[in-house]
Amino acid sequence: MVRSVALVICIGLGVVMAEELRANPIRKVVTMLQDMQKTVESEGEKEKELFDKFMCYCNNGAGSIEASIETATAQIASLTGKIDTESAQKSQMQQDVVQHKADRTAAKTTIQESTAMREKEAAEFAASSGEMKANIEAMGGALAALKKGLSASLLQTSIGQTLKNILQHSPLVAADDRSSLIAFFGERGKRGWQ
Numbered sequence: 001m002v003r004s005v006a007l008v009i010c011i012g013l014g015v016v017m018a019e020e021l022r023a024n025p026i027r028k029v030v031t032m033l034q035d036m037q038k039t040v041e042s043e044g045e046k047e048k049e050l051f052d053k054f055m056c057y058c059n060n061g062a063g064s065i066e067a068s069i070e071t072a073t074a075q076i077a078s079l080t081g082k083i084d085t086e087s088a089q090k091s092q093m094q095q096d097v098v099q100h101k102a103d104r105t106a107a108k109t110t111i112q113e114s115t116a117m118r119e120k121e122a123a124e125f126a127a128s129s130g131e132m133k134a135n136i137e138a139m140g141g142a143l144a145a146l147k148k149g150l151s152a153s154l155l156q157t158s159i160g161q162t163l164k165n166i167l168q169h170s171p172l173v174a175a176d177d178r179s180s181l182i183a184f185f186g187e188r189g190k191r192g193w194q
Contacts, residue, residue, distance in 0.1 A: 135170075138162035 065158050167173055 135166050
């Protein structure tokens with residue numbers, strides 16, 4: 001079977017070779033030139049198509065690149081202004097923070113000083129209030145004693161001494177009146193209340 005296949009192949013090759021030998025050599029050249037022409041034309045069409053695509057890319061690409069450049073240039077100017085503005089704001093805010101810290105420290109100091117002053121005033125008020133209350137009670141007792149008709153003995157009591165002390169040290173009694181009142185009480189004390 002192998003021999004028969006080989007024989008068929010040899011016969012087929014022989015036929016092809018015989019036809020080639022019988023073909024005209026000019027015909028061969030013309031056929032070869034026509035085949036070359038078809039190949040060159042198809043390659044030319046492919047190259048033209050590629051060239052057209054490239055030119056389209058160049059035209060469109062250059063336009064889009066120029067638009068990108070213009071946009072980026074505009075953004076640079078805008079962003080530079082924004083950076084300057086925000087840098088100024090940052091600087092101002094840093095200065096504000098420093099000022100606010102100083103203000104807070106001053107406020108704390110003022111609060112501490114005010115608190116100390118109020119505590120001192122409260123202590124002074126408590127002391128003067130107690131003294132004033134004692135003076136009011138002494139005056140009330142003196143008035144009651146005067147109403148009962150006590151005479152010189154009033155000045156010799158603790159109420160009388162408190163009344164004298166009030167007259168001597170009270171800022172509500174004028175200096176001229178003070179000396180007159182003390183003199184009056186001094187004479188009454190010696191002579192008695194009449």
